[in-house]
Amino acid sequence: MKNVVLPAPFGPMIETIERRWASLAIVIVVVFVVVAIAAGLHQATMPQSRVETVDPRTLHLGGEFIESNLGSAVEPDGSVTVRAIGQQYSFTPQCILVPTDTPITFRVTSADVVHGFIITGTAINLMLVPGYISSIPARFSTQGERHMPCHEFCGMGHEGMWGRIKIIDKAAFAQMAANAKRLSCVQ
Numbered sequence: 001m002k003n004v005v006l007p008a009p010f011g012p013m014i015e016t017i018e019r020r021w022a023s024l025a026i027v028i029v030v031v032f033v034v035v036a037i038a039a040g041l042h043q044a045t046m047p048q049s050r051v052e053t054v055d056p057r058t059l060h061l062g063g064e065f066i067e068s069n070l071g072s073a074v075e076p077d078g079s080v081t082v083r084a085i086g087q088q089y090s091f092t093p094q095c096i097l098v099p100t101d102t103p104i105t106f107r108v109t110s111a112d113v114v115h116g117f118i119i120t121g122t123a124i125n126l127m128l129v130p131g132y133i134s135s136i137p138a139r140f141s142t143q144g145e146r147h148m149p150c151h152e153f154c155g156m157g158h159e160g161m162w163g164r165i166k167i168i169d170k171a172a173f174a175q176m177a178a179n180a181k182r183l184s185c186v187q
């Protein structure tokens with residue numbers, strides 16, 4: 001096969017075009033890296049878009065986290081709001097009761113130090129920071145019982161700090177909710 005020799009002006013011209021494309025490819029990669037770094041730094045340093053605060057010293061005196069308001073509440077739209085408190089070294093309520101196939105919102109806070117709120121076998125995982133309300137949406141498709149161990153070291157009694165969550169049939173829950181304003185499975 002004969003070597004293809006391009007006429008004099010084309011060789012350098014193609015080289016220039018290739019160089020330009022190569023430079024462009026490098027620029028694109030650099031732009032992606034810069035965007036990734038900027039987005040990461042922004043996310044790590046900016047506060048959450050929505051922060052709800054609560055005074056941990058007066059939780060028991062009134063407001064959303066007063067003891068009589070803790071547990072599961074059925075909202076007018078049929079969804080369920082679960083309110084709970086973590087304190088050294090227990091959760092209130094100790095046993096949370098929720099229905100299956102229902103949109104649920106957990107609203108949890110701490111009365112003293114930082115605690116962890118996790119429901120085993122699910123992606124529900126919150127940090128309870130005194131002064132702030134931690135909130136997460138959830139939905140359970142299967143009935144059963146799960147554990148909620150505190151997963152932030154909170155003092156000498158940390159290992160003993162855990163609760164339970166009982167997921168029951170939607171209809172059974174509705175029946176119980178008809179007779180009580182707030183539900184839990186604490187005996």
Ligand code: CUA
Pocket residue numbers: 086087088089114115116150151152153154155157158159161
């Ligand atoms: Cu609460 Cu560890």
